[in-house]
Amino acid sequence: MKMYLGSINDQVWDVNESDYVILDPTNLTYQDKANKQCNTMALNTIYNAIDSKVFEQIKDLDRASEVWKRLEETYEGTAVVQSAKLYILKDKLTSFKMKDDESIPKMFHRLQVIVNDLKALGENINNDDISHQFLMCLPPRFKILRMLIIRGGLKELTPNQVLCDVMAQETYHVEMEGVDRD
Known part of the structure; x- marks a missing residue:
């Protein structure tokens, strides 16, 4: 299946903005795998954009949506x-x-x-x-x-x-x- 860059970026942002749920971790669907990959891409993008001090504040989080929320609260406030x-x-x-x-x-x-x-x-x-x-x-x-x-x-x-x-x-x-x- 051929994907366009725009749709990949949209999927990465969707995972970052709205999170995702994996119902059965032992039996991943195609969408679960795509969501995990997009989450990894989003995390890597965030990690590459921040310095080590900021990384220390978010390194305990596994999901891009959680990282993004913590960064928003830290730098923009509630x-x-x-x-x-x-x-x-x-x-x-x-x-x-x-x-x-x-x-x-x-x-x-x-x-x-x-x-x-x-x-x-x-x-x-x-x-x-x-x-x-x-x-x-x-x-x-x-x-x-x-x-x-x-x-x-x-x-x-x-x-x-x-x-x-x-x-x-x-x-x-x-x-x-x-x-x-x-």
Whole structure:
């Protein structure tokens, strides 16, 4: 029987995600053998992707689904932990401000880290919301640029494009005024 690579990968993932049951270990069916092989492939893939310290946490487990669940709980946390992380990150995003001694690129990076962490937890955040939050945190000297960018429409700009516009304005200001503000 000829199998395609896509279907093998799907079978490996299915064994990893939903586990399998062998009813009679002394009389394995074709499906039992395939499930065991997929489990072995999944385990080998996981083992090759982790370091020895992480391996120590999972070496007692025989099934890929159990390994995957333990790794999820260890690194992503339980649903309660994820919910708490989400709550904290949302609070950080809504109360986000530029620090007094912080440069604009550093502030933008700090904002991006919060946004990426939120996205990793499944939160849907629009680019225009990120750009808006970034613009609202800028010092007062960016008031006119902020208004122009917002009037022009944030939906058409990525956050990085907004950062570029702000940095262009800052560079122009420094060159014309001879003052370094950040």
